[in-house]
Amino acid sequence: MHEKLSTLVTALRRAGHFDEAATLALRGMLDVAEEAVASSRYANRARVLRGMVHLRPGDAYRRLVSLERGAERARPAGLGEGGLEEGAALLTSATAWRSVVRHRCGVSIDVNLGSLEPHAEGAEVEGDAALAEGGGFSSNESRQRFLVRQASHVCVLPLRAPGGEVEGMISLEADCPAAVGREFVWREWNETLQLVADVAAPYLLALPTRPAAAAEVDEFLPVVGTAMAGLLPILRVFAQQEETLLVSGATGAGKSRLARWCHQRSDRSKGPFEVLDLVTVPEDLQMAELFGWKKGAFTGSVRDNVGSVARAEGGSLFIDEIDKLSLKAQAGLLHLLEERSYRPLGEGTGEKRADVRFIIGTNANLLEAVRAGRFREDLYYRVNVLPIRMPPLDERRDEIPLWARYMVNRRHRERVPSGSVRLTEGAEWLLSGCSWPGNLRQLDNIVRRAYTLAMVGQGGSGEVVLEERHVTQALSYDGPPGAKPLSEALRVAAQAFVQEAQRREGSIDLDLADAFRGFVLGTAVRQLGRDEAFRVLGRENLVRNRNHHKAFKREVEKVDTLFKALGEAGSPFADLLASEE
Numbered sequence: 001m002h003e004k005l006s007t008l009v010t011a012l013r014r015a016g017h018f019d020e021a022a023t024l025a026l027r028g029m030l031d032v033a034e035e036a037v038a039s040s041r042y043a044n045r046a047r048v049l050r051g052m053v054h055l056r057p058g059d060a061y062r063r064l065v066s067l068e069r070g071a072e073r074a075r076p077a078g079l080g081e082g083g084l085e086e087g088a089a090l091l092t093s094a095t096a097w098r099s100v101v102r103h104r105c106g107v108s109i110d111v112n113l114g115s116l117e118p119h120a121e122g123a124e125v126e127g128d129a130a131l132a133e134g135g136g137f138s139s140n141e142s143r144q145r146f147l148v149r150q151a152s153h154v155c156v157l158p159l160r161a162p163g164g165e166v167e168g169m170i171s172l173e174a175d176c177p178a179a180v181g182r183e184f185v186w187r188e189w190n191e192t193l194q195l196v197a198d199v200a201a202p203y204l205l206a207l208p209t210r211p212a213a214a215a216e217v218d219e220f221l222p223v224v225g226t227a228m229a230g231l232l233p234i235l236r237v238f239a240q241q242e243e244t245l246l247v248s249g250a251t252g253a254g255k256s257r258l259a260r261w262c263h264q265r266s267d268r269s270k271g272p273f274e275v276l277d278l279v280t281v282p283e284d285l286q287m288a289e290l291f292g293w294k295k296g297a298f299t300g301s302v303r304d305n306v307g308s309v310a311r312a313e314g315g316s317l318f319i320d321e322i323d324k325l326s327l328k329a330q331a332g333l334l335h336l337l338e339e340r341s342y343r344p345l346g347e348g349t350g351e352k353r354a355d356v357r358f359i360i361g362t363n364a365n366l367l368e369a370v371r372a373g374r375f376r377e378d379l380y381y382r383v384n385v386l387p388i389r390m391p392p393l394d395e396r397r398d399e400i401p402l403w404a405r406y407m408v409n410r411r412h413r414e415r416v417p418s419g420s421v422r423l424t425e426g427a428e429w430l431l432s433g434c435s436w437p438g439n440l441r442q443l444d445n446i447v448r449r450a451y452t453l454a455m456v457g458q459g460g461s462g463e464v465v466l467e468e469r470h471v472t473q474a475l476s477y478d479g480p481p482g483a484k485p486l487s488e489a490l491r492v493a494a495q496a497f498v499q500e501a502q503r504r505e506g507s508i509d510l511d512l513a514d515a516f517r518g519f520v521l522g523t524a525v526r527q528l529g530r531d532e533a534f535r536v537l538g539r540e541n542l543v544r545n546r547n548h549h550k551a552f553k554r555e556v557e558k559v560d561t562l563f564k565a566l567g568e569a570g571s572p573f574a575d576l577l578a579s580e581e
């Protein structure tokens with residue numbers, strides 16, 4: 001085993017992308033599983049089927065890939081040869097995940113029996129009741145998925161981060177009818193399997209995905225950068241499910257649009273898409289807004305009113321800011337999600353059936369709300385079946401210039417349908433360098449202001465050019481551009497540097513960190529112009545002595561060397577050097 005592990009580590013070190021590491025890890029684990037079966041009483045009576053890696057840092061799905069036994073490489077969900085259907089089938093049980101997180105150890109599932117047994121000594125076997133709590137087997141969808149995949153036994157193991165947090169899981173599936181209702185091979189081999197998972201975990205958690213093919217964009221997701229492209233395969237799968245989708249993310253990150261995007265891609269796209277934003281509804285009216293009311297149900301209700309659930313019939317209901325839901329309305333929503341029925345206020349008897357797909361939005365940490373007693377734990381697990389996190393704009397920095405272009409074009413088309421507008425490189429550069437705590441909403445505001453300034457200045461005839469000075473002015477209305485404190489930004493940059501050095505052992509050394517000087521100088525020259533940049537950075541004498549060009553070139557070369565080592569194409573300041581020559 002020792003030899004196999006060290007071969008695996010050597011191969012993992014060379015892996016450049018998550019998908020490669022997942023293939024290696026899953027192949028290693030499937031080999032162990034085969035060995036386990038071969039040496040058991042089920043030899044020749046069991047088939048090891050497949051393995052899957054589910055990455056869920058911070059409890060939100062980020063990646064999902066599977067490797068079929070005998071296949072050459074792992075395949076991301078949603079991109080399978082069999083298309084979306086196959087991807088959808090890759091999902092596993094929400095309860096299994098919950099158990100892995102709770103017990104911090106693997107679990108074995110007997111699909112036919114509906115039982116789930118944590119591997120840790122002393123942990124209780126969880127039967128159907130516990131499975132039901134997680135919203136998995138109770139709705140029968142997880143069990144159905146396993147059965148469709150012919151899996152009778154499933155082993156789920158935690159992927160642990162170096163600090164011990166569970167940030168994902170690896171699941172292995174086997175078909176062994178002879179072992180239904182009996183202990184299968186997983187338990188005895190659990191430690192060996194876990195060892196392989198522990199060895200692979202740092203690579204699976206840290207490696208980036210392979211750059212995705214250009215994504216199809218539309219009005220709800222008009223810009224797809226690297227981070228979103230990595231999420232798209234899972235989003236496509238999630239969109240097509242009937243189970244509740246939980247979209248978390250900072251305010252203004254685009255959760256509502258993403259919810260609509262999911263609706264558009266579901267079988268319900270022809271039905272209505274309803275939004276209930278709980279921030280706008282006082283607590284005592286939440287039940288009424290959700291479920292509707294009969295005339296006279298409460299003071300002031302002079303006529304019947306249809307609630308959001310009824311309006312969304314046959315379609316999807318997006319309930320935003322779910323943490324604002326009162327405890328009373330939480331009980332009502334829980335009943336609705338479990339029974340798929342509800343009763344409008346003032347309705348005497350009988351419940352209405354609800355044929356609605358629920359998408360829940362939140363920018364709060366729901367688990368913290370549960371701990372604080374503000375959010376029901378059972379409702380949390382009921383809505384947390386397909387969790388996805390919309391990354392903040394600061395984690396999607398490559399999207400900033402693309403969004404800015406999209407937003408300014410959209411605005412200009414509204415005003416001057418036949419006109420054209422563009423941003424200068426400097427304007428895009430400036431926007432890209434800011435931190436955006438208000439995310440897309442804040443970026444949209446700034447772009448709108450800068451656009452107005454450009455229109456006013458240029459009279460709106462011919463091509464409108466949005467320049468750096470317009471952006472500077474637009475930003476200045478809110479105080480200085482919201483850059484991250486330097487110390488924080490440095491910490492983040494240093495961490496990224498160390499990670500790369502670990503990954504590309506040997507090709508990134510400390511000297512390359514000298515590129516920082518060049519970056520500072522290049523950024524200053526771009527933003528302030530050459531003379532002002534050298535003056536602000538205390539190098540006025542270089543300009544005076546006409547030595548500035550050599551100094552700048554030297555620094556830019558260091559940046560280029562770093563970029564080359566990172567495999568990035570091009571040089572970020574080449575245009576500035578050229579204009580100096």
Ligand SMILES: Nc1ncnc2c1ncn2[C@@H]1O[C@H](COP(=O)(O)OP(=O)(O)OP(=O)(O)O)[C@@H](O)[C@H]1O
Pocket residue numbers: 219220221222249250251252253254255256257258320363440441444
């Ligand atoms: N697809 C899009 N096209 C154009 N603008 C967008 C798009 N997505 C987001 N935006 C911009 O970002 C703003 C916020 O988007 P959205 O309302 O979807 O975010 P949110 O995460 O739901 O925010 P909150 O939770 O605060 O309501 C929009 O008002 C718009 O200015």
